[in-house]
Amino acid sequence: MTTNLIIIFLFGIIFVGSSSLPTIPYSKYVPNSIRKYSSGLNYYWNLLLDDDSLYVGGQNVILRLNRNNIEDRTSSIYKSIDIPSKRDEVQKCLSHSLNQAFDCENHVRVLLRRKKKYNDIFVCSTNAFSPKIYYFNPDLTEKQGSKEGFGYCSRDPRHNNTALWTDEGNPENYGFFYTGAVIDYTKTEPIIYRPPSDDGTIKFLRTPQYDTDWLSAPEFIASFDVGSNIYFFFREKAEEQRDIFPRIYSRVGRLCKNDVDTATIMANTWTTFRKARITCLSGTNDSPFVFNDISAVTKLHDDRFVVSFTSAPGDLTTSIICEYSRRDIDSILDGNFKEADSTSVWRELPRDHVPDGVSKNCESNGSLSDTVLSFLRSHVLMNGNIFSSPPMEIAFQISDTIITRLVTDYINYNNDNQITLVYAGTQDGQILKLVQKKKGEKFVLLTSWILDENTNEKSPVRNMILAQDTKQLYVSTDAAVYQFSVNQxxxxxxxxxxxxxxxxxxxxxxxxxxxxxxxxxxxxxxxxxxxxxxxxxVQRPSKVLELTRKKGETVWLQCDVSEHLRSSVEWRWNGRNIQDTLFNNYLLTKEHNLIIINMNNSLNGQYTCFVGNQPMISYSLETDRDSFVYGDVNSVTTNLSRRNGECNCLTAEKYIEKYNDWCKEFENYQRAYNEWEVLRDQSCPKP
Known part of the structure; x- marks a missing residue:
C-alpha cells in the first residue's frame, strides 16, 4: 500500500514512504571546454560571425577574434581597434547626461557585414550621444572615413535599436539598411528608417516625426528580412488605451522593401507600414492571463517566429515562449484597420470606409491618390491581435528569470521530421537549452548552462550567435565573450x-x-x-559490488549521482521498490544514499539504485554467518580466520582491512551527527 510522503530530519536522514517517481529535472553546470575573452567591463553587446572571424562591438572598441578559439590573441586573425569619442564630443554629452562613465562613451550598437558590392564591416556607435558610422575592411583596417550616423543607431546606449542590411527586393535592386532607433535625447523621436541610396536616386523613408500613432516610445527588439517584407518587433505605449491607464503593448510592424517616396503629402514617409498587437495568452478562454512585454525574438526558416515575453513589472517574474506563423501575422496585417472615433475610442474600421486603392501588401505605391495617401498617413494600426499558434498555448515557461536573447537551430531526420532547438539567454547569465520534437509541441528544458561559476555577479546575456557548421555558441555579456560547443x-x-x-x-x-x-x-x-x-x-547497472556485513550492523550504500538527479533516486531490493518492502529497516539520507538498519539474514539480497528507471549501481549484500561483536577478540579471530569452513591465517593486513571498515562506518555516523546538530541549531530556539 502506497503511503504518504513523510520527511523527518534526524541525523541528516530522510524517511520516505512514497513510491511515485518525479520527472527527471534538468542539469545546471558550466559547459565543458568553455573559452572566455575579456579585457574588462567593455559592454560587449554586439556579435557578428563571418568566415573565420568573430567580430565584437563594445565600449570604445571593435574586436576581431578567431572563431575557432576566441582566447587566442596570438592568432593572425586577432585584432583590437580603439574608437574613443573625441574630447569635444564628450564635453557636449556631459551637458545632457548624468553618467559620464557610461553615457558619454562610444558604444557600438550596429555591427553588420556587407558583401556583394561593398565587402566591408559596417559599424554604428553612440559616440557620446552623437552617433557615428565607421567602415572597415574584413581585416579591420579602415576603409573610409567616419561620418554622422543619425537614424542608423540610437544616441543613448540604453535605448534599444535594431538594424539589418539586405541586397534583395529593394528599389532598383540596390542594397539598403533598415533600422529602428531613437534619435533624440528625450526618447520622443523614434524612427524606422531607410537611408537614401548612395547616388541619391532613391530618397530616404522614415516614420513621421513626433506622431505617437505610428510609434509611441518604442523599445525595439528585433527586425527580420523575409521575402518582400521587413518585420519589426517592438513594445510601446498603447495609444488605443491611453484614456484608461498607461499600458505597454507588444507589436509587429511590417513594411515593404519596394516602398518608394511619393513626393506628395507623404514625402519621405512609409506608405506600406502597418502594425498590430502581438500577445501570448495562458490560462483559459474565460480567464486568460495576457503577457504583453516582448523580450526576445528569433526566426525559424521564413515561416515561424519564436518569441519570448515576460510578466509585467511588479508581478512574480515569469518568462514564456510562444510560436507564431508568418501566415497568421500577415493575416492580421492584411486585415481590417482600427481608428479612433470622435470620443477617442479606438474601434474597428468598417471595410466600406477604406478608400479604393489601399493595397494589402507590397503593391506599387507610385500611383496612389491623395485620398489613399491621406488615409495611409492616419491609419497604421490594425484591428486584430496576433495570437500564438496554436492559440492559448504556451510553448515554454520558466519563473524567476527574464529571457534576453533567443537563438534557434534545427535537425532533420527521417526525411520529413524536424527537431527544433532553442537556446535562451537570461538576465541572470544562464543559457537554457530547449528542444521541441515536433512542430506545435511544447519545448522541454534539457540543460541550463552557467557561464562563470566563479563570479557572484550574474551578468545579463547581451547577445548570442550560433555557428551552424561547428555547433559552437558565442555569448556576450557586459564583461566577457564566451565560446563553447552545444554538444555536451x-x-x-x-x-x-x-x-x-x-x-x-x-x-x-x-x-x-x-x-x-x-x-x-x-x-x-x-x-x-x-x-x-x-x-x-540499461538492463544491468554499470557497477555491481559484493558486500558482506555482520548481523546487527548498520550498512551504508551510496548512490553517487549529480545533485539535479538526487530527487529522482529510487532504491530497489531484489527488483522491488524498497519503499514498499523494507519500510522499518531502512533510511534515506538527504543525498538519497541508503542506510540498512540492523542487518540480518532476512535483509540479504541485491540493492540497486535507479534514477529515471536506469540502474546506476548495485550491491549484492550478504550477512556474515560468523557475526562479529565489538570488543570480543575471539569474534575477531573467528571472523577473519574462518570463512566458508576454510581456515585462513589471521594476518595484520586482514586486521587493518577490517579496522578501516570500522573507521569508515564511524565517519559516516560522525557526519550524520554533525548534520543533525546543524539542523537542531537552526530549528530549535536556544535556551
Whole structure:
C-alpha cells in the first residue's frame, strides 16, 4: 500500500514512504571546454560571425577574434581597434547626461557585414550621444572615413535599436539598411528608417516625426528580412488605451522593401507600414492571463517566429515562449484597420470606409491618390491581435528569470521530421537549452548552462550567435565573450537524459552518452522510440559490488549521482521498490544514499539504485554467518580466520582491512551527527 510522503530530519536522514517517481529535472553546470575573452567591463553587446572571424562591438572598441578559439590573441586573425569619442564630443554629452562613465562613451550598437558590392564591416556607435558610422575592411583596417550616423543607431546606449542590411527586393535592386532607433535625447523621436541610396536616386523613408500613432516610445527588439517584407518587433505605449491607464503593448510592424517616396503629402514617409498587437495568452478562454512585454525574438526558416515575453513589472517574474506563423501575422496585417472615433475610442474600421486603392501588401505605391495617401498617413494600426499558434498555448515557461536573447537551430531526420532547438539567454547569465520534437509541441528544458561559476555577479546575456557548421555558441555579456560547443553529451548520466537531446545518443555497448551521428540508423530508431531504446540499453547497472556485513550492523550504500538527479533516486531490493518492502529497516539520507538498519539474514539480497528507471549501481549484500561483536577478540579471530569452513591465517593486513571498515562506518555516523546538530541549531530556539 502506497503511503504518504513523510520527511523527518534526524541525523541528516530522510524517511520516505512514497513510491511515485518525479520527472527527471534538468542539469545546471558550466559547459565543458568553455573559452572566455575579456579585457574588462567593455559592454560587449554586439556579435557578428563571418568566415573565420568573430567580430565584437563594445565600449570604445571593435574586436576581431578567431572563431575557432576566441582566447587566442596570438592568432593572425586577432585584432583590437580603439574608437574613443573625441574630447569635444564628450564635453557636449556631459551637458545632457548624468553618467559620464557610461553615457558619454562610444558604444557600438550596429555591427553588420556587407558583401556583394561593398565587402566591408559596417559599424554604428553612440559616440557620446552623437552617433557615428565607421567602415572597415574584413581585416579591420579602415576603409573610409567616419561620418554622422543619425537614424542608423540610437544616441543613448540604453535605448534599444535594431538594424539589418539586405541586397534583395529593394528599389532598383540596390542594397539598403533598415533600422529602428531613437534619435533624440528625450526618447520622443523614434524612427524606422531607410537611408537614401548612395547616388541619391532613391530618397530616404522614415516614420513621421513626433506622431505617437505610428510609434509611441518604442523599445525595439528585433527586425527580420523575409521575402518582400521587413518585420519589426517592438513594445510601446498603447495609444488605443491611453484614456484608461498607461499600458505597454507588444507589436509587429511590417513594411515593404519596394516602398518608394511619393513626393506628395507623404514625402519621405512609409506608405506600406502597418502594425498590430502581438500577445501570448495562458490560462483559459474565460480567464486568460495576457503577457504583453516582448523580450526576445528569433526566426525559424521564413515561416515561424519564436518569441519570448515576460510578466509585467511588479508581478512574480515569469518568462514564456510562444510560436507564431508568418501566415497568421500577415493575416492580421492584411486585415481590417482600427481608428479612433470622435470620443477617442479606438474601434474597428468598417471595410466600406477604406478608400479604393489601399493595397494589402507590397503593391506599387507610385500611383496612389491623395485620398489613399491621406488615409495611409492616419491609419497604421490594425484591428486584430496576433495570437500564438496554436492559440492559448504556451510553448515554454520558466519563473524567476527574464529571457534576453533567443537563438534557434534545427535537425532533420527521417526525411520529413524536424527537431527544433532553442537556446535562451537570461538576465541572470544562464543559457537554457530547449528542444521541441515536433512542430506545435511544447519545448522541454534539457540543460541550463552557467557561464562563470566563479563570479557572484550574474551578468545579463547581451547577445548570442550560433555557428551552424561547428555547433559552437558565442555569448556576450557586459564583461566577457564566451565560446563553447552545444554538444555536451558526456555530461548526461541517464539514457533518458541523453535521448531527449537530439545532438546526443546513448550507446548500448559503451553504456554512455555520445555525440550523435546523424547518418547512424540506430539514432533514427532511438529518435522514434527513445523509451524502448533506453529500456533495452540499461538492463544491468554499470557497477555491481559484493558486500558482506555482520548481523546487527548498520550498512551504508551510496548512490553517487549529480545533485539535479538526487530527487529522482529510487532504491530497489531484489527488483522491488524498497519503499514498499523494507519500510522499518531502512533510511534515506538527504543525498538519497541508503542506510540498512540492523542487518540480518532476512535483509540479504541485491540493492540497486535507479534514477529515471536506469540502474546506476548495485550491491549484492550478504550477512556474515560468523557475526562479529565489538570488543570480543575471539569474534575477531573467528571472523577473519574462518570463512566458508576454510581456515585462513589471521594476518595484520586482514586486521587493518577490517579496522578501516570500522573507521569508515564511524565517519559516516560522525557526519550524520554533525548534520543533525546543524539542523537542531537552526530549528530549535536556544535556551
Amino acid at each position: 553529451c558526456n555530461r548526461y548520466i541517464l539514457c533518458t537524459e541523453c535521448e531527449r537531446d537530439p545532438l546526443c545518443h546513448y550507446d548500448i555497448q559503451q553504456n554512455r552518452c555520445l555525440n550523435v551521428d546523424e547518418n547512424n540508423v540506430k539514432v533514427a530508431i532511438a529518435r522514434l522510440q527513445p523509451e524502448s531504446w533506453c529500456k533495452k540499453s
